Amino acid sequence: MDVHTPANAVPPVDGTELGDCLEDLADIHPGIDLIRDGLRLLAHDRLDLNQTQVLLATLAGSPDSTDLLGAIGHLIARLSNPDTNPALRQLPLDQQKTAAHQGWLTTHNLTDPDLRNSAANANAALDQ
Incomplete structure (x- = not known):
């Protein structure tokens, strides 16, 4: 991918791993579409630079x-628990x-501080 874009523009995500992933997640649920x-x-x-740093911390x-x-x-813990997701009670x-x-x-793993080391670094x- 050419990182030198005309007028130093932000390159599109189409055709990248991120773009492909976002396309694969289309039309699953309106909430996922918003995400x-x-x-x-x-x-x-x-x-x-400041916004970038805040976003890195906010994402992971x-x-x-x-x-x-x-x-x-x-959210995964909530959706997989019958106490908070009545659909599972059947x-x-x-x-x-x-x-x-x-x-x-999953919550335990995704809230592990070690997962944040790379984003924090x-x-x-x-x-x-």
Whole structure:
């Protein structure tokens, strides 16, 4: 990919791994479409250095997991728990328990501070 664009423009995501991923996530649910739109906006926006640092921390670089990665982990736990997702209550109890446990494990994994090291290091590399 040519990183030198005319007038130093932000290059489009179409044809990139990010663009392909966003396309693959289309039309699953209106909430996912909103997230896709937000990610595309972030990818195409002309950001300054401070905005870039804030976004890196907000996406996946917060040491206490108050970032989007952490929020996704908590949402997965909520969606996989019959206490908070009535759709699961029709399943046998053992399936409900397995789903809730796996959702909890996902949250545990996605809120692990070690997952944030790379984003935090990228953020630190931008300090002037």
